[in-house]
Amino acid sequence: MKEGTYIKQPNRALQVYAIVFLIVLYLPVLFIPLFSFNDSIYVRFPMQGLTIQWYVDLWTRESVWAALQNSLTVGLWVSVISTGLGVVAARAITRYRMPGQSAIVTFAMLPLIVPGVIFGVALLVLVSRLGIPLSLYTVAFGHLIICLPFAIATLLPRFEGFDRSMEEASADLGENGWWTFWRVTFPMVAPGIVASLLLTFTISFDEFIMTFFLSGTDTTLPIYIWTQLRFPREFPAILALSTIILALSFVLVFVALWIGRLGVVREQVSATNAGS
Amino acid sequence: MTTNDAFISIRNVGKSYGTFRAIDSVSMDIAHGEFFSLLGASGCGKTTLLRMLAGFESVSSGEIFIDGQPMSDVPPYRRPVNMVFQNYAIFPHLNVAQNIGYGLRKLKLPRAKQDQMVDEMLDLVQLSGYGKRRGHELSGGQRQRIALARALILKPKVLLLDEPLGALDKQLREQMQMELRRLQRAIGITFVFVTHDQEEALTLSDRIAVMSGGAVLQVDSPSALYEVPKTRDVASFIGNMNFLDAKVTGCVNGHAHLDVQGIGRLDFPSAGTTLTEGDKVSVAIRPEKLVLHDTAPVNGSKAIAGEIALTTYLGERSHYQVRVPGCDTPIAISTQNIRMHKPQEATIGRPVWLTWSDDALIVLER
Numbered sequence: 001m002k003e004g005t006y007i008k009q010p011n012r013a014l015q016v017y018a019i020v021f022l023i024v025l026y027l028p029v030l031f032i033p034l035f036s037f038n039d040s041i042y043v044r045f046p047m048q049g050l051t052i053q054w055y056v057d058l059w060t061r062e063s064v065w066a067a068l069q070n071s072l073t074v075g076l077w078v079s080v081i082s083t084g085l086g087v088v089a090a091r092a093i094t095r096y097r098m099p100g101q102s103a104i105v106t107f108a109m110l111p112l113i114v115p116g117v118i119f120g121v122a123l124l125v126l127v128s129r130l131g132i133p134l135s136l137y138t139v140a141f142g143h144l145i146i147c148l149p150f151a152i153a154t155l156l157p158r159f160e161g162f163d164r165s166m167e168e169a170s171a172d173l174g175e176n177g178w179w180t181f182w183r184v185t186f187p188m189v190a191p192g193i194v195a196s197l198l199l200t201f202t203i204s205f206d207e208f209i210m211t212f213f214l215s216g217t218d219t220t221l222p223i224y225i226w227t228q229l230r231f232p233r234e235f236p237a238i239l240a241l242s243t244i245i246l247a248l249s250f251v252l253v254f255v256a257l258w259i260g261r262l263g264v265v266r267e268q269v270s271a272t273n274a275g276s
Numbered sequence: 277m278t279t280n281d282a283f284i285s286i287r288n289v290g291k292s293y294g295t296f297r298a299i300d301s302v303s304m305d306i307a308h309g310e311f312f313s314l315l316g317a318s319g320c321g322k323t324t325l326l327r328m329l330a331g332f333e334s335v336s337s338g339e340i341f342i343d344g345q346p347m348s349d350v351p352p353y354r355r356p357v358n359m360v361f362q363n364y365a366i367f368p369h370l371n372v373a374q375n376i377g378y379g380l381r382k383l384k385l386p387r388a389k390q391d392q393m394v395d396e397m398l399d400l401v402q403l404s405g406y407g408k409r410r411g412h413e414l415s416g417g418q419r420q421r422i423a424l425a426r427a428l429i430l431k432p433k434v435l436l437l438d439e440p441l442g443a444l445d446k447q448l449r450e451q452m453q454m455e456l457r458r459l460q461r462a463i464g465i466t467f468v469f470v471t472h473d474q475e476e477a478l479t480l481s482d483r484i485a486v487m488s489g490g491a492v493l494q495v496d497s498p499s500a501l502y503e504v505p506k507t508r509d510v511a512s513f514i515g516n517m518n519f520l521d522a523k524v525t526g527c528v529n530g531h532a533h534l535d536v537q538g539i540g541r542l543d544f545p546s547a548g549t550t551l552t553e554g555d556k557v558s559v560a561i562r563p564e565k566l567v568l569h570d571t572a573p574v575n576g577s578k579a580i581a582g583e584i585a586l587t588t589y590l591g592e593r594s595h596y597q598v599r600v601p602g603c604d605t606p607i608a609i610s611t612q613n614i615r616m617h618k619p620q621e622a623t624i625g626r627p628v629w630l631t632w633s634d635d636a637l638i639v640l641e642r
């Protein structure tokens with residue numbers, strides 16, 4: 001007899017596939033931190049020597065700090081607003097039955113599949129027609145459109161799995177709608193809210209196409225990186241910057257996963273609550 | 277029970293979902309301190325009625341009064357009732373003590389007083405020392421007690437319970453039944469208890485409303501429901517019942533003459549009934565109220581003659597099916613095994629005679 005149950009039997013081919021897949025996926029990415037410590041402005045083997053000069057160089061650059069600050073500001077606002085709107089939308093979708101509901105949901109999800117270029121151009125036309133100057137506000141607005149469907153998609157399963165009798169129990173114990181939301185609904189969907197905040201922040205932080213169309217003189221980090229690519233001398237500094245972003249992204253993803261695990265524990269609890 | 281001392285008064289209450297009528301003009305009164313059960317098969321509208329009492333469903337017609345106040349415009353969080361949900365609805369993000377103390381926020385009591393009240397409730401449901409646990413660390417029976425404590429801490433005038441014991445295994449269920457009864461006696465508030473388990477309803481209740489298809493068939497004490505059911509549906513829903521088709525052949529001197537399938541002629545007092553000549557009725561008798569004999573009764577009293585069609589030996593008692601000439605279905609008899617059961621008593625085809633005392637027969641409209 002082999003070890004393990006039928007499903008859990010070790011599968012050699014699958015393991016090899018997984019390893020090859022991971023290598024192909026991450027090897028190119030690994031060159032970025034590697035060459036960010038290379039003592040040469042050219043990205044080629046053999047490497048010259050170890051240095052942190054590009055990081056020091058970054059540290060002293062005003063424009064990098066300005067772009068970073070813009071990215072963080074826009075990212076924070078966009079994640080908070082899109083998650084807030086997502087909560088309202090997800091709650092409405094799961095709580096109330098309205099005619100044409102599935103059509104509305106599909107429509108709200110449209111930015112997931114419409115190419116960013118098209119949305120970018122459309123918004124640019126709209127904004128210039130209305131005479132609104134391009135600024136970080138227009139950028140944030142563009143990001144909001146992209147992030148909202150992700151927020152809804154993250155939150156919807158939480159609200160769908162939500163047991164209505166929890167809110168009824170709260171009402172039964174004397175709490176009105178507002179207090180019920182704060183004492184029961186919100187804490188129970190909190191893992192979904194945190195996941196949505198992290199996801200939408202990451203998307204906004206990464207977003208290039210919309211930002212490219214909608215930004216004025218203030219730029220975000222991706223745009224800054226793109227403009228610097230024209231100057232070969234700046235390339236190692238860009239590698240250093242990318243390395244930092246990469247490291248932060250990893251941290252963010254692990255935090256998200258960790259919180260996601262908390263969410264799973266919560267779900268098991270409500271499952272035992274309901275299923276016994 | 278007059279309307280005056282009714283604590284909950286349900287007046288012509290109906291509930292429609294679209295064109296579907298879930299509750300059809302129900303009226304009843306529930307007294308203060310009563311253990312009142314809603315009994316009926318699944319889907320008959322028990323939960324719907326209970327949720328209308330709690331305020332989670334609006335009434336489509338009629339009115340519910342609690343303590344004399346009309347409830348139509350009162351939201352759930354202002355009603356003097358609390359509910360124990362079928363799935364208990366224990367808040368998963370709070371521990372046991374926080375769950376039980378959930379409703380205390382509005383009372384604005386000092387912290388120490390709140391803790392003391394929670395401890396008292398934990399004592400009452402015999403879960404002292406469990407305050408710091410989470411819902412998923414508890415068994416079904418313990419979760420059920422927390423749901424009870426959480427509802428009772430607010431000292432409601434009415435406690436609503438929706439099949440609270442349905443999820444428990446048999447032994448625990450019987451234990452919790454005893455405990456519920458003890459609790460209800462101890463705190464003396466009105467319980468409205470939903471169940472589809474007739475035995476449970478009979479064990480616990482002061483009075484039971486038997487429901488079917490959104491209507492209330494009969495409201496009575498457990499013994500009245502069992503001994504004098506008013507309709508065939510109630511009679512067959514509660515316990516087992518033999519029905520013999522009969523026809524009224526005449527009414528003389530306050531007596532109705534019935535021609536009963538398998539028995540022949542029987543006389544019944546017709547005072548207080550609507551029996552008239554030509555009525556088709558059923559004569560009903562419980563299996564345990566029939567007496568089984570091996571020989572024909574000598575003194576000429578009425579008896580049904582038949583033969584054993586099936587015997588089921590259950591240890592404490594035996595069930596027999598007796599085939600009677602002239603009856604479509606065999607008659608069921610249940611006897612207590614006072615003497616040692618002998619295998620030959622179970623022989624199929626053995627001729628037997630059935631007798632009864634007159635007050636065991638009930639005449640019901642067909």
Ligand SMILES: Nc1ncnc2c1ncn2[C@@H]1O[C@H](COP(=O)(O)OP(=O)(O)O)[C@@H](O)[C@H]1O
Pocket residue numbers: 293296298316317318319320321322323324325
């Ligand atoms: N929200 C609803 N919409 C439509 N029909 C419902 C709704 N709630 C209950 N019903 C119907 O009303 C009837 C009574 O339901 P319920 O009160 O839950 O029965 P019970 O608790 O006796 O099993 C059922 O036929 C059920 O399908």
Ligand SMILES: [Mg+2]
Pocket residue numbers: 319322323
């Ligand atoms: Mg029900």
